[in-house]
Amino acid sequence: MADGHQHGYIQRKDDYLKRLRRIEGQARGLQRMVEEEQYCIDILTQVAAMTKALQAVSIGLLEEHMHHCVVDAARAGDAEAREKVSEAVEAISRLVRS
Numbered sequence: 502m503a504d505g506h507q508h509g510y511i512q513r514k515d516d517y518l519k520r521l522r523r524i525e526g527q528a529r530g531l532q533r534m535v536e537e538e539q540y541c542i543d544i545l546t547q548v549a550a551m552t553k554a555l556q557a558v559s560i561g562l563l564e565e566h567m568h569h570c571v572v573d574a575a576r577a578g579d580a581e582a583r584e585k586v587s588e589a590v591e592a593i594s595r596l597v598r599s
Contacts (some may be wrong), residue, residue: 509569510562520558527551559596563589 510517534544567589574585592595 507569509565513565517558517561520554524551524554526556527554548583556596563592563596566592 527547531544531546531547531551534547571582571585571589
């Protein structure tokens with residue numbers, strides 16, 4: 502990055518990419534299930550599994566953000582800390598609403 506700051510998830514980037522690729526495969530599987538007109542409850546079960554997988558990625562990224570970006574901002578100073586905490590609260594709010 503230009504400012505020298507690395508995002509907290511960088512240490513686990515490959516893990517996140519692997520999970521996201523798996524989720525991408527789940528989405529393709531869901532499309533195939535609909536194309537094949539499979540039983541709706543089976544499709545809904547797979548949607549729930551995909552949703553849970555996305556939530557796990559979201560929680561992991563949020564945790565990384567809190568441990569790195571928010572903590573670093575708190576060390577840097579009050580204004581930056583408040584900004585990062587506000588960003589985190591907004592992200593949590595979006596996740597809760599989704």
